[in-house]
Amino acid sequence: METIGKSIIRKEALDKVTGTAKYTSDHLSLPMLHAKMVISPYAHANITHIDLSEAWKIPGVRAILAGEKFPLTGEEIRDRPPIAYDKVRYCGEVVAVIVADSPAIAKRASSLIKVNYEPLPVVNSPNQAYENNAPVVHENIDSYERIKNVYPEVNTNIANRTKIRKGDMELGWQRTEIVVEADFSFSPSDHAAMETRCVIAEIREDETVVITSSSQSPFMIKKLLHVYFHIDIGKIVVNVPLVGGAYGGKASVQLELIAYLASKAVHGRKVKILNSREEDLITSPVHIGLDATIKLGCSRDGVLQAAEILYLFDGGAYSDKAVDISRAGAVDCTGPYRINNIQCDALCMYTNHPYAAPFRGFGHSEVMFVFERTMDMLAKKLKMDPIELRLINAIKPGDTTPTQLAVNKSNVGNVSECILKLKKIMNWDEGSIKQVSNTKVRSKGICCTWKNSTIDPDASSGVTLTFNPDGSINIISGVVEIGTGTKSVLAQMLAEKLKMDVRQIYVQMEVNTKSTPDHWKTVSSRGSFMAGRALLNAADDIIRQLKDLTACILRCSKVDLEVGLGKVYLKDTPDIFLNIKDICYGYMYPNGNAIGGQIIGRGTYIQRRVTYLDPETGAGNPGPEWTVAAQGIELEFDLLDYTYNVIRAATVVDVGKVLNEKTALGQIIGGMSMGISFAGRETFQFDQAGRILNPQLRTYRPLRYGEHPKYEVEFVETPVIDGPYGARSAGEHGLIGMPAALANSLSAAAEVDLNQLPLIPELIWKTKEGAVDDSL
Amino acid sequence: MSLSEGMKHQFYLNVNQEERSVVISPSDILLSVLREQLGLTGSKPGCYNGDCGACTIDINGTPIKSCLMLAIEAIDKNITTIEGLKDTPIQKSFVEHFAFQCGYCTPGFIMNCNALIQKHPNASDEVIEEWLESNICRCTGYKEIEEAVKSVLHSNK
Ligand code: FES
Numbered sequence: 001m002e003t004i005g006k007s008i009i010r011k012e013a014l015d016k017v018t019g020t021a022k023y024t025s026d027h028l029s030l031p032m033l034h035a036k037m038v039i040s041p042y043a044h045a046n047i048t049h050i051d052l053s054e055a056w057k058i059p060g061v062r063a064i065l066a067g068e069k070f071p072l073t074g075e076e077i078r079d080r081p082p083i084a085y086d087k088v089r090y091c092g093e094v095v096a097v098i099v100a101d102s103p104a105i106a107k108r109a110s111s112l113i114k115v116n117y118e119p120l121p122v123v124n125s126p127n128q129a130y131e132n133n134a135p136v137v138h139e140n141i142d143s144y145e146r147i148k149n150v151y152p153e154v155n156t157n158i159a160n161r162t163k164i165r166k167g168d169m170e171l172g173w174q175r176t177e178i179v180v181e182a183d184f185s186f187s188p189s190d191h192a193a194m195e196t197r198c199v200i201a202e203i204r205e206d207e208t209v210v211i212t213s214s215s216q217s218p219f220m221i222k223k224l225l226h227v228y229f230h231i232d233i234g235k236i237v238v239n240v241p242l243v244g245g246a247y248g249g250k251a252s253v254q255l256e257l258i259a260y261l262a263s264k265a266v267h268g269r270k271v272k273i274l275n276s277r278e279e280d281l282i283t284s285p286v287h288i289g290l291d292a293t294i295k296l297g298c299s300r301d302g303v304l305q306a307a308e309i310l311y312l313f314d315g316g317a318y319s320d321k322a323v324d325i326s327r328a329g330a331v332d333c334t335g336p337y338r339i340n341n342i343q344c345d346a347l348c349m350y351t352n353h354p355y356a357a358p359f360r361g362f363g364h365s366e367v368m369f370v371f372e373r374t375m376d377m378l379a380k381k382l383k384m385d386p387i388e389l390r391l392i393n394a395i396k397p398g399d400t401t402p403t404q405l406a407v408n409k410s411n412v413g414n415v416s417e418c419i420l421k422l423k424k425i426m427n428w429d430e431g432s433i434k435q436v437s438n439t440k441v442r443s444k445g446i447c448c449t450w451k452n453s454t455i456d457p458d459a460s461s462g463v464t465l466t467f468n469p470d471g472s473i474n475i476i477s478g479v480v481e482i483g484t485g486t487k488s489v490l491a492q493m494l495a496e497k498l499k500m501d502v503r504q505i506y507v508q509m510e511v512n513t514k515s516t517p518d519h520w521k522t523v524s525s526r527g528s529f530m531a532g533r534a535l536l537n538a539a540d541d542i543i544r545q546l547k548d549l550t551a552c553i554l555r556c557s558k559v560d561l562e563v564g565l566g567k568v569y570l571k572d573t574p575d576i577f578l579n580i581k582d583i584c585y586g587y588m589y590p591n592g593n594a595i596g597g598q599i600i601g602r603g604t605y606i607q608r609r610v611t612y613l614d615p616e617t618g619a620g621n622p623g624p625e626w627t628v629a630a631q632g633i634e635l636e637f638d639l640l641d642y643t644y645n646v647i648r649a650a651t652v653v654d655v656g657k658v659l660n661e662k663t664a665l666g667q668i669i670g671g672m673s674m675g676i677s678f679a680g681r682e683t684f685q686f687d688q689a690g691r692i693l694n695p696q697l698r699t700y701r702p703l704r705y706g707e708h709p710k711y712e713v714e715f716v717e718t719p720v721i722d723g724p725y726g727a728r729s730a731g732e733h734g735l736i737g738m739p740a741a742l743a744n745s746l747s748a749a750a751e752v753d754l755n756q757l758p759l760i761p762e763l764i765w766k767t768k769e770g771a772v773d774d775s776l
Numbered sequence: 777m778s779l780s781e782g783m784k785h786q787f788y789l790n791v792n793q794e795e796r797s798v799v800i801s802p803s804d805i806l807l808s809v810l811r812e813q814l815g816l817t818g819s820k821p822g823c824y825n826g827d828c829g830a831c832t833i834d835i836n837g838t839p840i841k842s843c844l845m846l847a848i849e850a851i852d853k854n855i856t857t858i859e860g861l862k863d864t865p866i867q868k869s870f871v872e873h874f875a876f877q878c879g880y881c882t883p884g885f886i887m888n889c890n891a892l893i894q895k896h897p898n899a900s901d902e903v904i905e906e907w908l909e910s911n912i913c914r915c916t917g918y919k920e921i922e923e924a925v926k927s928v929l930h931s932n933k
């Protein structure tokens with residue numbers, strides 16, 4: 001391999017270090033109007049009155065949207081008004097939008113809108129939502145339109161229930177000799193991308209709707225605008241330039257709807273809406289929370305026998321993507337182990353919290369925290385080494401997944417190899433806990449993870465390749481460059497395939513839904529898998545056309561031809577060839593006759609044999625493959641004040657094939673950093689009325705420089721046979737195990753089970769005090 | 777975001793070694809003026825509140841969060857934005873060390889690192905940390921940024 005695996009510099013690198021890289025908000029054009037939102041200070045309340053009179057008095061106000069009933073929206077259940085009507089269901093919900101000549105005017109006018117609320121009882125956690133007498137967040141769930149395979153339960157807060165029923169629970173419990181039971185919980189948090197969401201919308205004279213958005217889902221915006229507002233789908237054009245961090249949070253379609261309505265209110269004039277940091281944290285969708293109860297049993301030899309799990313996902317006020325996240329939590333409801341008897345209910349609960357968007361890992365860091373923490377509790381009770389327990393149970397070809405899919409060498413990575421490598425990196429044999437001074441202990445914790453994707457079964461991706469007259473090629477793909485470097489990796493794949501210099505390949509960074517082939521969404525780490533397959537098909541298409549043309553010109557059979565190094569040549573006599581640059585725009589005979597024309601390659605990929613899940617048992621094939629990993633954390637814990645320092649974080653991940661080493665490392669390490677931050681410190685603080693107390697980056701505080709540990713990453717390469725060059729997805733997998741590994745390490749250090757997040761010293765103190773109280 | 781629509785006046789700002797005329801009111805934030813009037817969109821808004829560092833620029837050799845400074849405060853000062861840096865070692869080092877992913881925090885980090893390198897060519901780990909903890913990067917694990925800045929600092933020695 002020439003190009004694959006190398007750390008080739010990304011295509012947009014120079015733009016990004018010189019300040020010329022353009023993001024949505026960098027598009028300045030005059031004249032443009034500006035929108036500002038008014039958001040609810042209450043988590044649950046009736047809107048009794050809205051007074052706009054003072055706001056209208058400000059010169060330069062062009063439109064105010066409030067108190068109007070717009071079509072309901074939502075990806076699976078249409079339960080969400082784009083702007084609240086009659087009622088608010090979360091703190092931060094949009095109740096009015098002002099459109100004005102400048103951001104300053106819009107802001108001033110927004111402060112003059114008076115909204116009267118009548119507060120209602122608040123549902124402040126999924127556990128509370130699940131109680132029989134809980135207030136109901138949506139009274140009429142059965143009246144909402146919804147897609148197939150969603151099952152809201154009337155008169156409850158249950159938006160959807162996914163059931164996993166595998167094996168025979170009775171038998172499983174019979175064989176169980178050791179059992180642990182535990183409860184877990186954590187509140188919603190956020191993606192906190194550095195670029196706040198921004199949308200520019202306009203409706204042109206011919207009714208074309210043009211949206212520019214910082215989004216992971218341009219094609220979904222197009223589809224949903226069509227579905228919600230009955231706009232002809234061909235008249236919707238969505239542009240996405242570079243995106244300044246997304247992590248799943250920009251996969252939801254939310255601000256685009258408001259921008260569209262705002263533009264409509266001013267007769268289609270161009271309107272820009274840029275989230276303030278506060279709005280970006282709480283008004284736009286957030287990272288999901290979870291309450292969980294688990295019972296896990298094994299026989300005395302450590303073989304897992306039965307798992308009974310209840311996951312109550314905090315979908316928040318509106319179901320949108322949370323239904324799907326809870327479904328993903330069911331699909332991979334256990335760690336990557338052979339467990340023959342599983343009963344799991346994964347519920348998407350309505351609460352009065354901000355609603356959830358996908359978050360890097362899509363439900364997996366959440367359920368792996370629960371399951372892998374429980375594994376450590378089980379190991380402790382068994383008096384078995386946690387690594388040993390995981391090795392005994394690691395899933396292998398011939399086993400089945402919770403959705404009863406047979407595992408083979410290709411569709412699931414090698415868990416045991418990951419564990420064994422991690423064991424070495426962590427110097428596990430030297431012991432996992434050590435007193436280093438009178439007041440400090442060093443402690444190690446590990447976990448295993450896996451993840452498949454649960455995107456729509458018919459999700460697809462397309463790529464077009466066009467030649468330039470010098471034989472260089474442009475790649476046009478619907479993958480959004482959100483920071484993962486996927487488009488540069490596509491260039492590497494093409495260079496490899498056509499045996500050409502990667503510098504001869506250009507990548508169109510921006511997506512325009514009119515001229516760019518569809519890519520379902522840039523989510524679920526599926527960019528390089530799906531677009532990669534589409535790209536390789538497009539390359540085959542080019543090769544076929546080049547050979548056809550050359551066969552005609554050189555008067556030979558096309559099977560005798562080979563493409564590479566800028567040439568089409570005879571396999572057995574390579575000195576007979578044509579330069580690609582001389583034929584990629586057609587070929588001209590000496591007398592002026594010409595044949596061919598610009599060569600344009602096209603390729604598509606659609607997921608293969610993915611199914612919906614059986615509503616009663618969950619059986620089915622959720623996606624193309626599982627990436628597996630083993631992860632560990634070593635930290636130093638202060639026995640007096642319960643503070644700690646994460647010293648190093650390690651990941652061994654089976655990526656199938658490393659396509660670009662530094663890009664892959666960056667993805668894994670970036671994920672680990674985000675996971676440590678989420679697990680160790682990030683959460684929204686809700687008061688009893690469901691109001692959020694910390695919607696700012698100084699009170700909601702992600703990891704900063706200097707707070708980062710030493711990172712160690714190793715790869716295992718078990719190819720997925722139908723992946724491009726055998727590569728598995730890897731964008732999320734660094735993050736997934738960090739909460740569990742951190743919690744396991746800290747639980748060992750503090751000698752108490754820490755089953756909540758974030759793992760701040762106060763939680764450790766409270767849990768320890770609680771444990772002391774219990775023992776009295 | 778020009779938060780006030782009050783009286784506007786013409787002033788000159790010295791940006792990237794050019795004299796640029798701007799029409800501003802006293803309450804206009806430097807970040808907004810740079811972006812909206814001068815088209816220098818390399819400096820990014822992330823919070824307008826001093827918390828994220830994405831808007832960091834250089835004023836007379838000191839990194840400053842341009843969302844916390846009024847444009848009129850910058851009159852008679854030397855303003856350098858990311859657009860004013862050309863082929864500096866730190867830019868090259870960021871590329872080589874893969875010290876960015878989405879790139880949104882990058883101009884702010886580079887401006888901060890560049891000033892650090894000028895002021896403290898022998899910066900210790902503590903000094904580097906003290907300087908760089910004012911910026912947030914949500915994509916990388918800071919490891920690559922650490923490597924990028926240290927490789928320039930150490931090559932100075
Ligand atoms: S915009 Fe965040 S610090 Fe200036």
Ligand code: FES
Pocket residue numbers: 194244245483875876877878879880881882912913914915916
């Ligand atoms: S590269 Fe995305 S925030 Fe730093």
